[in-house]
Amino acid sequence: MRVLGSFLLLAAVPVTLAVKSHDFKTCSQAGFCRRGRALSARAAQHESWRSPYTVDADSLTISTDQASFIAGVKSSLYPNIKFGLEVRVHEDGVVRVKMDEVDGLRKRYDEAASWALIADPKISNNIKWKVGKKDARAVYGAKKDVEVVVSFEPLKVTTFRNGKEQVVLNGRGLLHLEHFRTKEPAVAEIPESEVPEEGLDVEDAQKVLKAAKPTAWFEGEEEDAYWEETFSSWTDSKPKGPESLSLDITFPNHGHVYGIPQHASSLDLRTTTGESPYYTEPYRLYNADTFEYLADSTMSLYGSIPVMHAHSTDSTVAIFNAVGSETWIDIAHPSASSTETHWISESGILDVFIMPGPTPKDIFAQYSGLTGTQALPADWALGYHQCRWNYVSSDDVRSVQQKFDEADMPVDVFWLDIEYAEEHKYFIWDKKTFPDPVEMTNDVAAASRKMVVIIDPHFKRTSSYPVYQEAVDRGLLVRQKDGTSEYEGWCWSGSSAWVDFFNPAAWDWWKTLFKTYSLGDDKFSWTQSTDDVYIWNDMNEPSIFNGPEISMPRDNVHHGGWEHRDLHNINGMLFSNLTSQAITVRSDPPKRPFVLTRSFYAGSQRFGAMWTGDNLGTWEHMAVGIKMVLANSIGGFAFTGSDVGGFFGNPDPEMLVRWYHVGAFSPFFRAHAHIDTKRREPYLLAEPHKTMVKNILRRRYSMLPIWYTAFREASTTGLPVARPHYVAFPKDEAGFSLDDQYFIGSSGLLVKPVTEKGATKASVYLPPNEIFYDYDSYSLYRTAAQGKSVEVAAELSQLPLFIQGGSILSTRERPRRSASVMRRDPFTLQVALDKSSSARGELYLDDGVTFNHEQGQIVWREFRSEKSGKGIKLSSRDLTTQNLNSAVDSVALTTYDAANAYAQSLASVRVERVVVLGLGAKPTKITTSTGKELQWEYVPGISSSEKKEGTASLLVIKDPAVSIASDWEIVVQA
Numbered sequence: 001m002r003v004l005g006s007f008l009l010l011a012a013v014p015v016t017l018a019v020k021s022h023d024f025k026t027c028s029q030a031g032f033c034r035r036g037r038a039l040s041a042r043a044a045q046h047e048s049w050r051s052p053y054t055v056d057a058d059s060l061t062i063s064t065d066q067a068s069f070i071a072g073v074k075s076s077l078y079p080n081i082k083f084g085l086e087v088r089v090h091e092d093g094v095v096r097v098k099m100d101e102v103d104g105l106r107k108r109y110d111e112a113a114s115w116a117l118i119a120d121p122k123i124s125n126n127i128k129w130k131v132g133k134k135d136a137r138a139v140y141g142a143k144k145d146v147e148v149v150v151s152f153e154p155l156k157v158t159t160f161r162n163g164k165e166q167v168v169l170n171g172r173g174l175l176h177l178e179h180f181r182t183k184e185p186a187v188a189e190i191p192e193s194e195v196p197e198e199g200l201d202v203e204d205a206q207k208v209l210k211a212a213k214p215t216a217w218f219e220g221e222e223e224d225a226y227w228e229e230t231f232s233s234w235t236d237s238k239p240k241g242p243e244s245l246s247l248d249i250t251f252p253n254h255g256h257v258y259g260i261p262q263h264a265s266s267l268d269l270r271t272t273t274g275e276s277p278y279y280t281e282p283y284r285l286y287n288a289d290t291f292e293y294l295a296d297s298t299m300s301l302y303g304s305i306p307v308m309h310a311h312s313t314d315s316t317v318a319i320f321n322a323v324g325s326e327t328w329i330d331i332a333h334p335s336a337s338s339t340e341t342h343w344i345s346e347s348g349i350l351d352v353f354i355m356p357g358p359t360p361k362d363i364f365a366q367y368s369g370l371t372g373t374q375a376l377p378a379d380w381a382l383g384y385h386q387c388r389w390n391y392v393s394s395d396d397v398r399s400v401q402q403k404f405d406e407a408d409m410p411v412d413v414f415w416l417d418i419e420y421a422e423e424h425k426y427f428i429w430d431k432k433t434f435p436d437p438v439e440m441t442n443d444v445a446a447a448s449r450k451m452v453v454i455i456d457p458h459f460k461r462t463s464s465y466p467v468y469q470e471a472v473d474r475g476l477l478v479r480q481k482d483g484t485s486e487y488e489g490w491c492w493s494g495s496s497a498w499v500d501f502f503n504p505a506a507w508d509w510w511k512t513l514f515k516t517y518s519l520g521d522d523k524f525s526w527t528q529s530t531d532d533v534y535i536w537n538d539m540n541e542p543s544i545f546n547g548p549e550i551s552m553p554r555d556n557v558h559h560g561g562w563e564h565r566d567l568h569n570i571n572g573m574l575f576s577n578l579t580s581q582a583i584t585v586r587s588d589p590p591k592r593p594f595v596l597t598r599s600f601y602a603g604s605q606r607f608g609a610m611w612t613g614d615n616l617g618t619w620e621h622m623a624v625g626i627k628m629v630l631a632n633s634i635g636g637f638a639f640t641g642s643d644v645g646g647f648f649g650n651p652d653p654e655m656l657v658r659w660y661h662v663g664a665f666s667p668f669f670r671a672h673a674h675i676d677t678k679r680r681e682p683y684l685l686a687e688p689h690k691t692m693v694k695n696i697l698r699r700r701y702s703m704l705p706i707w708y709t710a711f712r713e714a715s716t717t718g719l720p721v722a723r724p725h726y727v728a729f730p731k732d733e734a735g736f737s738l739d740d741q742y743f744i745g746s747s748g749l750l751v752k753p754v755t756e757k758g759a760t761k762a763s764v765y766l767p768p769n770e771i772f773y774d775y776d777s778y779s780l781y782r783t784a785a786q787g788k789s790v791e792v793a794a795e796l797s798q799l800p801l802f803i804q805g806g807s808i809l810s811t812r813e814r815p816r817r818s819a820s821v822m823r824r825d826p827f828t829l830q831v832a833l834d835k836s837s838s839a840r841g842e843l844y845l846d847d848g849v850t851f852n853h854e855q856g857q858i859v860w861r862e863f864r865s866e867k868s869g870k871g872i873k874l875s876s877r878d879l880t881t882q883n884l885n886s887a888v889d890s891v892a893l894t895t896y897d898a899a900n901a902y903a904q905s906l907a908s909v910r911v912e913r914v915v916v917l918g919l920g921a922k923p924t925k926i927t928t929s930t931g932k933e934l935q936w937e938y939v940p941g942i943s944s945s946e947k948k949e950g951t952a953s954l955l956v957i958k959d960p961a962v963s964i965a966s967d968w969e970i971v972v973q974a
């Protein structure tokens with residue numbers, strides 16, 4: 001294999017191929033986390049622990065519109081320090097609790113929410129606060145069943161539903177907003193006169209004096225890492241001193257918590273403290289390049305979404321803790337039906353959003369009302385992506401494309417990692433290996449495919465690199481702690497600098513770089529690129545090889561004078577935001593962007609896709625990748641997947657086949673491989689594995705309409721595409737910890753990828769009172785009042801995949817080379833009858849690339865099957881004309897014209913086959929509403945209404961020739 005010169009050069013850089021736990025902090029190595037956990041330990045020891053924070057009732061004001069509750073807060077420990085509390089109830093019942101220091105020595109970072117939120121939330125005008133002696137309370141909600149109570153002494157915020165506690169802030173008294181202070185001169189020696197007791201030496205006397213500090217019971221005796229701290233060889237100067245934020249959030253009636261991605265861990269979050277913790281470290285949120293991460297750990301990974309769901313059979317609630325700094329979260333379960341959490345952040349104001357639910361669906365609507373929904377991707381982006389570090393030349397790309405075509409394997413996108421760029425100067429093609437980038441892209445585009453190339457945020461510091469030089473000239477680079485000198489760090493491009501995307505001056509400039517036409521003499525634009533080139537944003541945590549924890553020094557300075565520590569977790573989101581805007585506006589009319597990001601924050605779902613970073617080619621990593629996809633989905637990020645095959649290592653054919661199954665059933669489906677691995681494009685496999693992977697790829701493509709419809713739902717309701725069991729069946733307690741099987745959107749497809757070596761069978765859990773059909777064998781399974789696990793065949797060529805009775809799936813079964821050429825292909829409808837012989841399903845279509853769907857250029861159908869005598873009546877009706885109530889405030893769904901131009905253009909796109917599973921009787925005659933008699937075949941079997949299991953009856957209606965875009969009826973007489 002070819003080793004590139006520039007890579008050799010970088011071999012001197014400390015890049016290692018096994019996670020070095022010692023590169024990353026544990027809680028005890030982070031001063032503020034140590035302080036937070038010590039606070040919690042002191043609280044646990046003191047029977048009569050009481051929060052020092054109280055609401056100053058005299059200062060309380062309720063605005064005339066009742067919108068906000070504002071009050072001063074005092075700490076009994078620091079009577080002269082002032083805090084302000086604000087509580088607002090939004091229109092959709094979300095409660096926002098904000099607290100900040102007032103007139104402090106400095107200002108706490110208060111902008112996290114402004115980057116995450118899509119708009120200022122609308123305040124409810126339908127509530128009334130009742131202020132009493134001990135508390136203030138407001139009842140709200142359509143049924144007036146929700147209440148928020150702010151208790152004064154000590155300060156505590158509780159939400160209730162039907163009188164039952166839902167979320168409690170500061171119920172355990174761990175709230176602490178460390179106020180800004182000045183550094184006391186070191187106590188060198190204590191004057192003789194102040195030694196408290198005779199006979200004590202000075203050292204002991206100091207201890208006694210410290211212990212007598214009135215704040216010691218709460219803050220501890222020591223000023224632990226207040227003013228400076230060192231980790232490994234890095235010293236953090238901490239010019240602002242201590243400013244951490246500790247907050248306990250309790251869910252007294254919810255035994256399961258989910259979310260706070262991203263960690264390589266179970267979906268159902270585990271105990272980190274208490275009697276017998278599963279983990280001993282809190283879950284950490286600090287975006288970091290944790291390459292070759294552990295497969296079961298609370299360690300931080302590349303992205304952070306501080307969102308947590310709390311769930312019970314009774315209800316779901318959630319919180320979004322809008323903080324941009326490093327955050328650690330301890331979790332304990334005092335009982336099976338309650339959860340305690342403790343959030344410890346390095347800096348920032350308290351800004352917590354409490355989402356009332358009460359169903360998971362409501363939570364997703366409430367959360368996307370705050371931070372937006374998943375952007376609807378281009379249709380081709382749901383196809384298969386082929387990536388490698390690296391396709392080494394333009395001819396290499398051409399030959400990979402040719403081999404996919406020769407093998408008859410569909411693929412939509414070829415990716416280029418960092419080696420396309422001369423000396424890793426992104427945008428600048430290496431002329432030796434990519435002499436003809438535009439022609440290469442055009443060759444790929446000629447086969448209806450796209451390219452994605454990497455643009456990383458580290459810019460080589462050389463004046464001959466126009467991107468760097470323009471950023472210097474405009475003063476856009478991140479600065480060192482002195483606030484003026486350019487920060488220099490080491491990354492792929494050697495000595496590098498980073499653009500400060502928090503600086504608004506960077507925004508328009510960044511967009512100019514992606515223009516594919518010339519902008520004039522000395523301005524850089526990407527003329528060596530076309531509209532078929534899309535973008536991968538990697539290393540945006542940011543990853544810095546010689547920085548603390550492989551990232552940026554926390555005392556670096558950003559626009560507005562904020563320190564890097566304040567906004568670290570938000571940094572990566574701005575990069576993908578601006579890149580996706582740049583890609584959108586480079587063409588006129590704009591096209592949907594595609595940007596893959598490694599680093600992310602709450603709101604990143606608006607800008608494209610993410611993947612789970614540099615995983616390993618092991619069975620453990622394959623398995624945990626599924627859990628991570630589900631956890632990211634809970635954080636609102638629906639367009640997510642993990643690298644098929646694993647980034648590091650050489651998976652054997654068995655592992656690769658299983659991994660393709662995992663990928664084909666992930667929202668984002670990409671294979672990727674490290675530069676040191678053997679080539680593993682699927683056409684290189686020998687038989688029988690090659691055919692197995694070909695079939696998996698084809699199955700993905702046949703199901704693209706299902707995925708696209710699920711993405712449309714995600715983009716309008718916030719509901720995830722990969723849907724965990726507790727979201728789909730919130731009352732089915734037996735499924736609350738399931739994270740190795742999940743549903744695809746609302747389609748009724750249930751999948752359980754196999755992630756065990758040598759497996760020939762798999763056990764799948766089916767929820768109560770349902771029928772499920774095996775997708776391939778048509779075996780019918782039936783559950784009663786209890787769910788049950790069934791064992792199914794799972795040879796290497798098989799994937800446990802089920803259709804829930806009552807669903808209608810739309811697929812396209814003609815094998816094709818890419819998604820873009822399938823847009824006019826005919827459909828197959830698969831009707832899986834439920835116990836009462838009915839079923840329904842939806843199909844959403846649009847042109848797949850423009851924003852015309854926002855103007856109503858769509859096809860949105862509902863298919864139904866209803867019992868009709870012994871037979872059934874199948875029908876198709878339009879949904880675009882329905883009176884739509886969007887679940888999400890921010891998503892305007894209007895009534896569209898069913899006869900829009902796009903729908904008309906699909907008039908000749910037909911249904912070529914209808915498959916019905918579980919019909920009770922052999923048909924006698926099948927006709928369309930126009931009276932046309934149809935051909936069919938019937939294979940007897942178990943009916944959906946019988947109380948039996950076995951192979952379901954199968955009816956295949958041949959070529960009904962009805963249009964996918966218009967209303968029709970097919971009557972099956974029996």
Ligand SMILES: *[C@@H]1O[C@H](CO)[C@@H](O)[C@H](O)[C@H]1NC(C)=O
Nearest residue numbers: 115118372501507574577606
């Ligand atoms: C990010 O994206 C939103 C659109 O979702 C936009 O309104 C905002 O201005 C963007 N820019 C930055 C710098 O966050």
